[in-house]
Amino acid sequence: MARKYSKGASKKVEGAMKKRKKGTLRSGRSGKKVKSRKQAIAIGLSEARRSGKKVPKKKTGKKGGRKKSKRKSSKK
Template identity: 60%
Template sequence: MATKKATKKSATKKSSTKKAPAKKTAAKKSSAKKKYGPGVGKQVETEMREMHQGKLKSGRSGKKVTNPKQAIAIALSEARAKGEKVPENPNKV
């Protein structure tokens, strides 16, 4: 009896063709304004170079910075201090 059921199931299965969802042709841009000023990229570039050379130190403790994210954070804070166009720090309380 088990063989009869198996053959019935295989005979009743239909092959389904799945259609791919339509791709979005036009993506909306959130804003045309740039978030960062032109000097910020240069600041980040120099800080990253210092980090790779082992010369970048963190604040009071003076420990060597080895994390690229930390190096970028330092560069952004220094750019803010210089008056460059940088968005507000989301972590600042």
């Protein structure tokens, strides 16, 4: 079976994790220090995507939380 992520992508994630442990990893827009493991992985993957490594596309969240019920028309 083929690899989902390239070796280069895993190196980027590894580097982001090391930066997080060291305390030098910062988020993009706000520049705040990254504390969570998941956020560090996401930063590493986005860097790998930008540099053209083999990384699957981002999963997008589902729109809306509740399904709209169909209205019954009461025309006579």
